[in-house]
Amino acid sequence: MPIHGHYSFPPDLYYDRATHIWVRNDGEVVTIGLDALSLESLGDMAYISLQAVGIRVRRGEPIGTLEAAKMVGDLSAPVSGTIAARNEEVLRDPTHVNRDPYGIGWLLQLTPSDWARESTELVHGDGLTAWVEAEMERYRSQGWID
Amino acid sequence: MTDHSTWRLITDEDVSASFGLAADECLAQWVGQGGSSSTLRLYTYRSHCALVGRFQNLENEIYRDYCEAHGIALNRRPTGGGAIIMGADQLGVALTIPGRGDDSYSHARERMAQFSQGIVNALQSLGVRANFRRKNDIEVNGRKIVGLGIYRAHSQTRPESAFSVSSALQRTGLLFHASLLVGLDIPLMLRVLKTPFEKISDKEIATVADRVTTVRREIGREIELSEARARIAEGYAAAFGVSLLPGDFTADERRAIAALERSKYLTAEWVSQTTAVPDALGSAKVKTPGGLLDIRATLAGNILKAVFIGGDFFAAEAAIADLESSLRWHSADPDAVAATLAHACAGRADDLTALPLDALVTAVQQAIRRARLAESAARADPYGCFVNPV
Numbered sequence: 193m194p195i196h197g198h199y200s201f202p203p204d205l206y207y208d209r210a211t212h213i214w215v216r217n218d219g220e221v222v223t224i225g226l227d228a229l230s231l232e233s234l235g236d237m238a239y240i241s242l243q244a245v246g247i248r249v250r251r252g253e254p255i256g257t258l259e260a261a262k263m264v265g266d267l268s269a270p271v272s273g274t275i276a277a278r279n280e281e282v283l284r285d286p287t288h289v290n291r292d293p294y295g296i297g298w299l300l301q302l303t304p305s306d307w308a309r310e311s312t313e314l315v316h317g318d319g320l321t322a323w324v325e326a327e328m329e330r331y332r333s334q335g336w337i338d
Numbered sequence: 339m340t341d342h343s344t345w346r347l348i349t350d351e352d353v354s355a356s357f358g359l360a361a362d363e364c365l366a367q368w369v370g371q372g373g374s375s376s377t378l379r380l381y382t383y384r385s386h387c388a389l390v391g392r393f394q395n396l397e398n399e400i401y402r403d404y405c406e407a408h409g410i411a412l413n414r415r416p417t418g419g420g421a422i423i424m425g426a427d428q429l430g431v432a433l434t435i436p437g438r439g440d441d442s443y444s445h446a447r448e449r450m451a452q453f454s455q456g457i458v459n460a461l462q463s464l465g466v467r468a469n470f471r472r473k474n475d476i477e478v479n480g481r482k483i484v485g486l487g488i489y490r491a492h493s494q495t496r497p498e499s500a501f502s503v504s505s506a507l508q509r510t511g512l513l514f515h516a517s518l519l520v521g522l523d524i525p526l527m528l529r530v531l532k533t534p535f536e537k538i539s540d541k542e543i544a545t546v547a548d549r550v551t552t553v554r555r556e557i558g559r560e561i562e563l564s565e566a567r568a569r570i571a572e573g574y575a576a577a578f579g580v581s582l583l584p585g586d587f588t589a590d591e592r593r594a595i596a597a598l599e600r601s602k603y604l605t606a607e608w609v610s611q612t613t614a615v616p617d618a619l620g621s622a623k624v625k626t627p628g629g630l631l632d633i634r635a636t637l638a639g640n641i642l643k644a645v646f647i648g649g650d651f652f653a654a655e656a657a658i659a660d661l662e663s664s665l666r667w668h669s670a671d672p673d674a675v676a677a678t679l680a681h682a683c684a685g686r687a688d689d690l691t692a693l694p695l696d697a698l699v700t701a702v703q704q705a706i707r708r709a710r711l712a713e714s715a716a717r718a719d720p721y722g723c724f725v726n727p728v
Contacts, residue, residue, distance in 0.1 A: 236669045238641040239393035239613050260641075263474075264392045264418040265490035266510075283614045283631070287640040292611075 199228040201324050202294055206314035208270040209323070213257065213292065215314060223277045225298040226289060229327055234260035237286035242267075242278045242300055249273065251310055255300060258286070271300035271310040347571060348379040355387040355413040356603035357595065358430060361587070362513055363416045363602075364595045365434040365490035370511025372436070374591060378574055378582060379432040380567045385425030387411040388530050391418045391487075393613045404529050417487030417515040419474065419667075420644070421531050427521035427552075431457065433574070436492060450474065450488055452577060453514040457484055459573030460566070460572055466556045471663060476516075480660035481551035489513040518550040520566050545648075547660065548655035555564050595702030615639050620709030624701040626651060629690030635705040639675075642670045645702060657689035665702070672703045701716040 201207070206215040213228030216223045226234070242256035249255055254266035255275065279298050282288045289297035304310070315323045353361070358381060368374035388410055390399050396412060399421035405412055410423075433453060454470040461468035461476070461483070468484070473478050476484035491511045524546050528538045530671045534547075554561055566719060575582050587595065610635045618637040623630060629651030636643045645665045647658050664682040665675065683695050 236640050238638045238643075238667075239614070239615050241393070259391075259393050259418040263414065263488050265488070285639060286615065290640070 198230065199324075200294070200326065201227065201320060203317075203320055205294070206270075206316040207320070207323070208268070208314055211268050211270065211325075212312045213268065213270045214255065215270050215311075217307070217311070218301070220303065221301040221302050222271060222273070222292055222304050223298050225293055228293060229331060231290055231293055232331070234258070234263065236260060237289045240283055240286045240289070240299070242283065243275055244279060245275050246266055247275045247303075249275065249302075251306075251313075267299065269302070270314065271304050272306050273304040274298055277301040343579070344375070344581045344583050345574075345578075346375050346377045346585040348381070348585060348587065349567060350379070350381045352384045352426070353381055354384055355389065355411040355424075356599045358383050358424075359389070359413055359415060359597040360603045361591075361595045362432040362434070362515065362532075363489070363491060364510035364591065364598050365432070366416075366489065366513035368511070368591065368594070369434045369436055370491055374588075376435045376688065377433070377585075378571065378579075379430075379434070380570055381430045381432070382428070382563065383424040383430060384411070385427075386423050386526065386530070387413060387425070388421060388423050389415050390421045391415055392489075393418065394421060394509070395614070395617070396471055396610055397614050398617050399532055399554075400528060404642050410530060412604060412609060415610070416489045416491070417488070417514065418489075419487050421484060422485065422517055423523075423527050423530050424517060425523075426563065427519075427520040428521055429563060429570065431514075431516035431570060433514040433520060435512050435514075437512050450486065450514070454484075454486055455517075456516065456574035456577040457516060457570060459571075459576050460569035461553070461556075463569050463573065464553065464557055464566075465563070466553065475663060475666070477663065478551050478556055480656040480663060481549060482519075482659075482663065483551050483553070484516050484518050487515040496617050499533075513631070518566065518570070519550065519561055520561065521554050522550065523553050524550075538702075544653075549659040565721065617643070618709040620705040620707065620710060620712055622701045622704035622708060623649075624697050624704070626694050626697040628652065628690075631693070631697060631701050633701040633705040635702065635708040635709050637670055637706065640670045641685060642666075642668045645705070647698075652692045654686075654689035657686040658701070660686055661690075670706050672706070675699070675702055675706065704713065 204216065207227060212227045214225050228333045237258060237260045239259040240256060249269040249274045251269055253269050255269045256267040258265060258267060278300055282297060282299060291297060341609055362379065363372055365377050369376055388400050388405055390396050400412060402412065416612045451470060456469055457476055458468050466478055468476050468478050474486040476486065491513055524543050525538055528542060528546065529552050544652060554564055571582055577644065591679050623632050630649045631651060632648040634646040642665050645662050647662055661679065661682050663676050666677060679699050680695060683690055
């Protein structure tokens with residue numbers, strides 16, 4: 193797993209540039225969560241709500257809402273599809289997201305409807321390192337990380 | 339709609355809780371999708387209403403029976419934070435601006451400092467030495483005078499539109515919410531909002547008065563809300579370098595607001611919704627050479643929502659309020675708590691000579707541990723966050 197400082201970005205994942213949501217292709221479904229820089233920006237998670245299983249969403253549409261350190265915001269679908277599963281454990285204890293964002297802190301699983309096309313709009317593979325480094329520089333320049 | 343150097347200024351009075359909140363959310367959506375121009379809204383709610391934060395459990399925060407008996411409307415904000423009362427003496431501030439294409443949460447935080455500057459400018463023009471305090475408060479000498487919140491709204495897709503994927507990502511609007519305490523009826527607040535206090539006497543009222551303040555108190559004279567509103571408008575024009583053009587909601591916006599009221603803010607499903615994360619409460623009492631230290635902590639998950647520091651030791655109340663503020667919406671991690679208290683106490687060393695830092699850290703950490711252990715009990719016998727206007 194590439195480590196950039198103490199922020200990790202597993203290379204097998206896809207990343208949404210706009211929202212810092214990660215996506216893992218698990219075959220029939222994709223699993224999504226929040227990446228390390230996103231969590232650094234948000235701080236500790238206080239509450240999470242997620243759309244119900246069976247709801248169809250398009251890329252960019254809300255799939256849930258979170259509150260961390262008083263900032264409230266909608267979570268956006270990184271790809272279009274139907275919600276296949278919610279992580280009920282993070283709903284009960286949102287701190288899992290901070291503790292293990294790529295593991296037990298996953299948020300939702302979607303059955304994607306246009307993965308072949310939409311996955312090309314996510315960061316993955318060769319472009320990952322350059323994107324992470326640029327994002328970290330941007331975060332540093334704003335004083336969001338050391 | 340694309341002239342970003344001019345904002346619409348809407349001033350409305352005496353609005354219902356459902357209209358006030360629906361209007362803010364609706365504008366954020368419409369501004370995000372380009373259907374409305376950036377808008378600064380300065381308004382008051384009909385006296386009085388009680389508004390909980392996005393994820394709070396209303397029953398934990400509000401004396402529902404009292405409110406229903408006294409015609410105090412209850413509702414839920416789209417923004418986070420604690421429960422508040424709003425009425426003719428509390429100015430609501432709602433700024434709605436478009437999100438950017440690369441609209442990560444960090445940009446919203448960046449804007450928060452700028453957003454708060456508009457209010458700080460206004461207060462300073464009145465002679466009030468106010469400061470923005472992370473994460474989302476504006477304070478005067480440790481006393482909270484404004485609460486702030488951000489909501490990043492997704493715009494609803496218009497059925498007739500065929501937005502591309504890239505444009506869909508840009509259809510977000512940012513809503514910055516604030517409540518400015520021009521005046522505050524503290525006894526009423528204590529009857530409406532749940533606090534650790536078992537009674538309402540002069541002592542409890544004084545304790546709250548040591549932690550919150552108002553414009554009238556700070557400037558030592560009566561001030562009409564209209565004057566405060568005018569100063570706020572000037573403050574924003576200066577902070578963002580924009581012109582403000584007085585206006586009103588359009589007919590289309592009013593229809594959309596009414597629809598959002600009906601579908602959301604007038605429904606029990608929204609107002610009385612509960613979260614899977616319960617508040618957890620813990621307390622600790624520690625004897626120190628300077629007197630008894632009585633700590634009460636409220637947790638949500640690993641977030642320390644509020645800490646009350648009481649007891650019979652001697653310390654400047656403003657300094658105690660400062661310590662409490664430093665831990666509001668703070669990580670409950672023991673080391674992080676210790677570091678923050680050490681930093682806050684160092685800045686108030688002259689006011690806290692009778693309060694040993696190690697005893698304070700021990701007591702707060704003990705209260706947090708007990709809160710974690712008492713989580714299930716908290717579900718059965720909850721009370722809300724202590725004095726947390728927004």
